[in-house]
Amino acid sequence: MGKEECKTMLDALNKVTACYRHLVIALGSTSDSQNLREELKRTRKKAQELAVANRTKLTSLLKDKTISKEDRAEYERLWVLFSSSMELLEVDMKRSLEIGQDFPLKVPTRHLIQTGMTGSTTTVAARAMSVQNMKYEADSNIDTADLRDLQSEITQVSHMMEEMEMKVQVAPWAVEAKQEAGAELKSNMSVGNSSVGVISICEEEPKEEDGGGNRDAGFASICAVLVFFVIVIVALVLGYLVINMS
Amino acid sequence: MQDSKSGIKGSDQKLNVTTIPYVITGKDVIAWIANKMKTTVEGLAAQVFGNMLVAYGYIYPLQNHKKLVMCNDNTLYRFQTPYFWPTQKWVAEDSDYAIYLAKRNIRKKGMLEPYEQAHYNHLHKWLNHKWDFIVMQATEQYKAGKERKKPDRVVFDCQERAYWMINRPPRRTHSAMDCGPDRLIDPSVEEKITFDQYRRMNIFYQQAIMRSKVKSSVSLGALVKYVTTYKNHDAFLAPCLPSNPWQTDSDAYWNLNMRRVDVPTKMRVERWSFSLFELLTDLRGRDDFKIFLKKEFSGENLAFWEAAEELKWGTASSMKTKAETIFKTFLAPGAPRWINIDGRTMGLTVKGLEHPHRYVLEAAQTHVFLLMKKDTFFRYLKSPVYKDIQKKALNPEPHNFSPAQLEQNAQSRGPGIHPIILWQQEEEEKAKAAAASAPVDVKAMMSKIDRKK
Numbered sequence: 001m002g003k004e005e006c007k008t009m010l011d012a013l014n015k016v017t018a019c020y021r022h023l024v025i026a027l028g029s030t031s032d033s034q035n036l037r038e039e040l041k042r043t044r045k046k047a048q049e050l051a052v053a054n055r056t057k058l059t060s061l062l063k064d065k066t067i068s069k070e071d072r073a074e075y076e077r078l079w080v081l082f083s084s085s086m087e088l089l090e091v092d093m094k095r096s097l098e099i100g101q102d103f104p105l106k107v108p109t110r111h112l113i114q115t116g117m118t119g120s121t122t123t124v125a126a127r128a129m130s131v132q133n134m135k136y137e138a139d140s141n142i143d144t145a146d147l148r149d150l151q152s153e154i155t156q157v158s159h160m161m162e163e164m165e166m167k168v169q170v171a172p173w174a175v176e177a178k179q180e181a182g183a184e185l186k187s188n189m190s191v192g193n194s195s196v197g198v199i200s201i202c203e204e205e206p207k208e209e210d211g212g213g214n215r216d217a218g219f220a221s222i223c224a225v226l227v228f229f230v231i232v233i234v235a236l237v238l239g240y241l242v243i244n245m246s
Numbered sequence: 247m248q249d250s251k252s253g254i255k256g257s258d259q260k261l262n263v264t265t266i267p268y269v270i271t272g273k274d275v276i277a278w279i280a281n282k283m284k285t286t287v288e289g290l291a292a293q294v295f296g297n298m299l300v301a302y303g304y305i306y307p308l309q310n311h312k313k314l315v316m317c318n319d320n321t322l323y324r325f326q327t328p329y330f331w332p333t334q335k336w337v338a339e340d341s342d343y344a345i346y347l348a349k350r351n352i353r354k355k356g357m358l359e360p361y362e363q364a365h366y367n368h369l370h371k372w373l374n375h376k377w378d379f380i381v382m383q384a385t386e387q388y389k390a391g392k393e394r395k396k397p398d399r400v401v402f403d404c405q406e407r408a409y410w411m412i413n414r415p416p417r418r419t420h421s422a423m424d425c426g427p428d429r430l431i432d433p434s435v436e437e438k439i440t441f442d443q444y445r446r447m448n449i450f451y452q453q454a455i456m457r458s459k460v461k462s463s464v465s466l467g468a469l470v471k472y473v474t475t476y477k478n479h480d481a482f483l484a485p486c487l488p489s490n491p492w493q494t495d496s497d498a499y500w501n502l503n504m505r506r507v508d509v510p511t512k513m514r515v516e517r518w519s520f521s522l523f524e525l526l527t528d529l530r531g532r533d534d535f536k537i538f539l540k541k542e543f544s545g546e547n548l549a550f551w552e553a554a555e556e557l558k559w560g561t562a563s564s565m566k567t568k569a570e571t572i573f574k575t576f577l578a579p580g581a582p583r584w585i586n587i588d589g590r591t592m593g594l595t596v597k598g599l600e601h602p603h604r605y606v607l608e609a610a611q612t613h614v615f616l617l618m619k620k621d622t623f624f625r626y627l628k629s630p631v632y633k634d635i636q637k638k639a640l641n642p643e644p645h646n647f648s649p650a651q652l653e654q655n656a657q658s659r660g661p662g663i664h665p666i667i668l669w670q671q672e673e674e675e676k677a678k679a680a681a682a683s684a685p686v687d688v689k690a691m692m693s694k695i696d697r698k699k
Contacts, residue, residue, distance in 0.1 A: 014382050017386075018383055018386035022390050022402075024329055025327060027329065031398070080375060080378075084341070084376050085379065085383075091339075095329060095334070099328050115325050115326065115327045116268040116269065116325075117327075117402070119397070119398040121394065123394060124394060127390055127393050128390075172375055174375070176374065177375065178378055179381045185355065185356050
């Protein structure tokens with residue numbers, strides 16, 4: 001059905017947008033920069049393909065006048081999701097252009113900010129591209145060539161968004177959200193497991209993490225104490241019997 | 247502002263509990279700045295510059311993240327990534343903030359700080375149409391973040407938190423990005439002055455030259471005298487007792503200084519002794535003065551002054567009737583509350599009252615005011631009424647709120663008394679006062695006494 005396809009495509013676009021934002025935040029800092037530029041380029045291209053696909057699908061669905069009211073409301077909601085994703089993507093692309101221009105890679109002494117991030121962003125990009133491993137094959141002047149491409153792509157995206165606004169008459173503020181406040185907590189059941197045991201620099205955090213750790217440690221210690229007492233009682237009883245018998 | 251310090255600045259690689267590589271200490275930063283700026287006084291300029299760096303968000307503190315200052319000791323800081331710099335003047339959007347709060351909600355398992363929770367609820371209400379998108383993005387960004395290594399994840403969290411501390415500061419955090427409403431006019435733009443404006447400016451300045459001026463020694467002396475009298479009563483210069491409501495969100499000060507409070511504060515009573523004008527403009531002081539005058543049986547001056555004020559500020563339709571009552575009560579020969587003003591003023595006023603306008607009683611009112619100032623006011627200040635109220639006046643203790651109490655005060659702010667209720671109270675009091683102090687009709691009293699006889 002059209003709706004399911006739309007939803008899966010929107011999910012994919014959402015994922016790529018999120019990964020793109022992670023990558024742009026790492027730009028200009030000491031994380032892996034040559035590969036980072038290539039990752040940015042690839043993620044961007046993928047985002048654009050998804051965007052075009054989504055747009056054609058949604059415009060065709062919304063132009064259809066023969067759909068029911070609930071369907072139309074649902075498509076409008078998907079439309080708002082799509083346009084918000086595109087806005088975020090456009091903003092991130094513009095920002096990456098500016099930062100990319102400010103921090104060139106091909107100069108004799110690179111001036112990159114020591115932010116403390118040293119790891120690579122390979123895994124994030126792999127998640128965006130839905131591949132297992134990323135292969136890097138770009139040539140060395142990727143930063144300047146890429147920036148020109150980036151400028152043209154930004155104009156493309158802005159045109160696309162303007163066209164979208166013109167063609168489809170959807171009032172974004174009339175859409176009602178399906179999720180209520182705090183919905184993000186329910187969708188992540190496995191959140192707690194990975195963060196227990198983290199001790200970070202920031203002072204507020206250790207209080208929280210230690211609290212979690214202490215609670216678990218408390219249970220374990222209570223069990224250990226109980227077992228110990230049971231063993232002591234058994235030993236006493238046996239000793240008493242031995243003394244009685246002898 | 248390109249960061250060129252990473253090569254030049256020799257900062258040490260501190261290894262904290264999880265090995266996060268690049269942190270700098272506050273005193274290293276300040277020493278480097280002082281060195282670069284070649285200032286001999288290391289303290290002030292470098293410290294201020296360091297504070298600015300933190301307040302704008304180029305460097306963020308790791309330990310006390312709500313206090314955006316650069317401490318000149320071993321507190322740890324780190325550089326912020328260029329995406330989060332304020333240089334490019336990118337607007338920090340509300341939808342981005344909503345995504346950040348949702349991510350933080352996931353991370354903290356629902357335990358957001360109170361100001362964050364307030365923002366979250368507010369954004370949920372106003373960005374409701376985008377809320378699905380916000381939730382989806384937040385979960386996706388969280389999952390994508392988990393793909394990175396542990397130290398990077400921690401650094402990223404710190405970075406984002408610092409960015410939003412700058413752009414959405416909680417109460418009492420002073421970030422440099424806090425700005426008030428934008429002006430409509432840009433003050434630094436040169437505006438073109440037309441010929442007509444120049445002509446009018448010339449006429450104004452020529453007239454100003456021809457006016458008679460006060461000598462600066464005299465006017466400056468008056469200014470100095472004013473400042474010395476009032477400097478303890480200015481809330482900007484001296485601490486306001488019990489506490490300034492704008493700073494501590496506790497309205498004790500306003501409640502103690504209301505219009506119809508029984509016991510005024512000491513500062514208020516002291517202010518009444520400065521001049522008759524202060525005494526009369528503060529309505530509570532005027533009440534006190536009235537009590538004193540009643541004892542002395544010389545209330546007609548003040549009553550006339552009040553009646554003239556009412557005429558000045560009242561409605562145009564009621565002016566004729568008011569003027570007539572005033573004439574009958576105060577100015578006519580043999581009137582029940584006849585005021586004692588000199589013949590010339592009396593003649594002018596009576597003539598003016600034939601065609602009354604708003605300022606017809608101005609001359610008489612000034613004369614009466616001067617009479618009160620020169621004579622009655624000083625007697626009032628020496629009277630037992632005033633000394634009594636001085637003794638009774640309250641001197642409230644200054645408040646000393648802890649940050650938690652301040653937070654609570656801020657949350658329990660409510661609207662004060664509704665102005666309509668205050669107005670109704672005023673009307674009731676006025677009616678009571680009018681009934682109680684009806685002009686003593688001497689003739690009626692005399693006739694009563696006669697009849698009794």
